[in-house]
Structures are given as C-alpha cells and as structure tokens.
Amino acid sequence: MNKSPAWSETLRAIEAAWPVDRYRDVGVVVACSGGADSVALVRGLGERIADSATRLGEPQGVLVVAHFNHRLRGAESEADVSFVRQLANDLGLRFESEAGTGEQEDEQSARDDRRQFLGDVARRHGARYVAMGHSLDDNVETVLHRLLRGTGPAGLTGISPFRSLSHRPEDRDLVVARPLLAVRRQQIRQALHQLGQDWREDRTNTSTRYRRNWVRHELIPRLQTEFPDAVEAIDRAISGQRQWAEAMESRVQSWIESNVISQQPLRIQRLDRSVSAASGDSASATSDQAIVVESLRRCWYQRGWPLQPFGQRQWNSVFQILCGEGPATITLPGAIEVRRDQQAVCFLRRQARSTTLRPT
Numbered sequence: 118m119n120k121s122p123a124w125s126e127t128l129r130a131i132e133a134a135w136p137v138d139r140y141r142d143v144g145v146v147v148a149c150s151g152g153a154d155s156v157a158l159v160r161g162l163g164e165r166i167a168d169s170a171t172r173l174g175e176p177q178g179v180l181v182v183a184h185f186n187h188r189l190r191g192a193e194s195e196a197d198v199s200f201v202r203q204l205a206n207d208l209g210l211r212f213e214s215e216a217g218t219g220e221q222e223d224e225q226s227a228r229d230d231r232r233q234f235l236g237d238v239a240r241r242h243g244a245r246y247v248a249m250g251h252s253l254d255d256n257v258e259t260v261l262h263r264l265l266r267g268t269g270p271a272g273l274t275g276i277s278p279f280r281s282l283s284h285r286p287e288d289r290d291l292v293v294a295r296p297l298l299a300v301r302r303q304q305i306r307q308a309l310h311q312l313g314q315d316w317r318e319d320r321t322n323t324s325t326r327y328r329r330n331w332v333r334h335e336l337i338p339r340l341q342t343e344f345p346d347a348v349e350a351i352d353r354a355i356s357g358q359r360q361w362a363e364a365m366e367s368r369v370q371s372w373i374e375s376n377v378i379s380q381q382p383l384r385i386q387r388l389d390r391s392v393s394a395a396s397g398d399s400a401s402a403t404s405d406q407a408i409v410v411e412s413l414r415r416c417w418y419q420r421g422w423p424l425q426p427f428g429q430r431q432w433n434s435v436f437q438i439l440c441g442e443g444p445a446t447i448t449l450p451g452a453i454e455v456r457r458d459q460q461a462v463c464f465l466r467r468q469a470r471s472t473t474l475r476p477t
C-alpha cells in the first residue's frame with residue numbers, strides 16, 4: 118500500500134521514540150480521547166505491532182484502546198465514546214470505557230480520575246504500558262504555560278516521554294509512554310487527512326477561555342509572526358533541559374540518601390549554607406540549591422503532594438527554611454505544614470483528597 122508521506126513520517130517518528138520490540142509483547146493500553154493525536158497513536162501503534170507480528174510470524178501483542186468519558190459535554194461526550202469504540206472495532210482492537218461523575222472538577226482532579234481508570238484497565242489486561250498522544254506542540258505549550266506561571270528548571274524539561282503512571286505504589290510498574298512528542302500537531306492532522314481517518318474535535322479546545330488555550334491560540338501564533346520557527350526552537354531548548362535533568366539524576370539520589378532522615382513523616386536535615394549541599398564536591402551554592410529543589414520535588418512527587426502550586430519562588434522559600442532562615446513554623450501551598458527544630462525540618466500534609474468514580 119502506498120502510504121501518505123506525512124503518515125510514513127509519523128510512523129518513523131513513533132518507531133524512533135519507541136521501537137516496537139520494546140512493547141510488542143508486553144501489552145499496551147492506548148489512552149484515546151478521540152482527538153487527532155490519540156487517534157493517530159491508536160492507528161500508529163496498531164500498525165507497528167501488526168507489521169512486526171507479520172515480520173516475525175508471531176501472534177500480535179495485546180493493544181487495548183481506552184476512553185474515559187468525563188461526561189462534561191452532554192451528547193458530544195457520548196458521541197466521543199461511540200467514535201472511539203467504533204475506531205477500536207474497525208481495527209480489531211479491544212475497547213474499554215468508563216464514565217466519570219459528570220461533575221465539573223478542576224483539571225487536576227479530572228486527570229487523576231482518568232489516570233486511575235487507565236491504571237485499572239492496564240492491570241486488568243496485564244499491560245505494562247499506557248500510551249498517550251501528546252505532541253511536540255503540546256510539549257511546547259505546556260512549557261510556555263509553566264514558564265509564565267512560574268516554574269523551576271525541572272518544569273522546563275516539559276512532558277516526560279516515559280514515566281511511571283503515578284506515585285501510587287500500585288502504579289509504579291505501569292509506564293506512561295508518549296511516542297508522539299517529536300511530531301508536530303499539523304503533521305498528525307495532515308497524515309490522518311491523507312489516510313481518510315476522521316477524529317473528534319473538542320470544542321473546548323478552541324475556546325480561549327482557559328489560559329492554556331490562550332497560549333495555544335493567541336500567544337504562539339503571535340510569536341510565530343516574528344519567529345517563524347519559535348515552536349521548534351523552544352522544543353530544542355526543552356531537549357537541552359531534559360539532558361540537564363538526566364545529568365542531575367545521580368546527584369539528586371545521593372542528596373536524598375544523605376539528607377532525608379525519615380520518610381514518614383518527611384524529615385529533612387537542616388542545611389548549612391556555608392557547606393556544599395552536594396555530595397562533597399566543589400559545586401557552587403547555586404547548583405547546590407538546584408539539587409536541593411529537584412530533590413524536594415522528588416519527595417513531593419513520591420507522596421502525591423501537589424506540585425502545581427510550587428513555582429521557583431515557593432521552592433526558594435522552602436530552601437531558605439531548610440537553611441534555618443525565616444519562621445520556624447509555616448504552612449505551604451497544598452496544606453503542607455512545616456516545622457523546624459535544631460536538627461531538622463519536618464513536612465506534614467494535613468488532608469488528602471479522595472476521588473470517586475462511577476462505572477458505566
């Protein structure tokens with residue numbers, strides 16, 4: 118079959134990001150909203166697995182298409198479910214769906230509900246991966262948005278190509294893969310057009326009501342009038358930041374090992390600004406602070422504490438508290454209470470949010 122150039126290019130990008138041999142026989146749940154990106158992902162992964170099964174003469178691995186119905190857009194939400202179910206049927210793939218409460222939630226809670234559903238589907242099917250359709254443009258928009266709200270260096274590494282589904286112990290072995298992160302949104306749409314493949318358009322995506330959409334629909338087009346390659350340039354900067362983060366990894370690990378006194382509750386040794394916080398090398402105070410902040414972020418993430426309210430300013434103030442500066446007792450965003458004594462600083466979260474799901 119003569120494939121469209123945009124589609125061949127997309128398949129090549131998927132293969133470069135995530136070679137089929139890594140996932141062909143371990144089970145993959147593809148999270149599909151019905152939007153162009155995740156529809157392309159369903160088709161792309163389906164095609165890669167089918168090709169490799171034919172090449173190797175072996176049965177193909179399990180690919181499950183999963184859709185979470187947030188029930189926020191009435192009949193349109195129902196039409197999304199039918200669309201994704203039909204797509205899976207047409208491709209001979211399994212389909213799973215669940216409906217949320219239909220109540221307006223903040224974006225984070227909606228994402229948590231969806232993640233819980235995806236984890237449940239993966240465990241039910243014995244799948245190792247959950248694949249998501251974030252594109253290069255999503256990554257650039259996310260980073261710009263974070264930059265404007267206030268973020269540290271780790272926030273500038275963008276959306277992770279591979280990471281565990283969540284901090285919850287039962288989710289740690291499930292890996293989220295995002296194989297379209299190097300592909301432009303426009304290319305994905307062009308590829309689907311050329312394949313004659315439809316997708317669903319979410320009307321709320323085009324609204325400029327939300328700041329994230331303002332970045333997509335107003336800010337980026339404006340940047341591109343002066344800097345036509347702005348999106349690619351920002352994407353290159355994100356890749357550079359990611360390399361920085363990888364270089365930090367071992368230093369973060371050793372900082373946690375030598376400074377976290379106890380995990381439950383989180384107790385961290387007080388810092389002395391005159392001594393290098395890194396593991397005994399000649400790092401400057403600034404890079405020490407970067408390691409401390411990244412280590413704190415890791416501690417927050419492992420506990421499922423909210424990271425969103427923490428920009429560079431908040432992390433800097435936590436750093437100061439660890440250094441013995443400012444008040445000895447303070448409450449941080451996310452109801453995290455901090456108490457400092459002579460040796461250590463103790464962090465304790467007051468309440469935890471519970472999520473409720475309603476099966477269809």
Ligand SMILES: Nc1ncnc2c1ncn2[C@@H]1O[C@H](COP(=O)(O)OP(=O)(O)OP(=O)(O)O)[C@@H](O)[C@H]1O
Binds near residue numbers: 148151155187248251
């Ligand atoms: N309702 C949903 N059910 C299952 N997966 C979803 C759902 N919404 C989003 N996802 C997953 O999360 C990814 C990113 O979400 P986002 O809200 O940016 O996507 P979208 O714009 O709605 O759709 P797409 O990315 O497919 O074009 C999607 O590509 C998809 O993999």
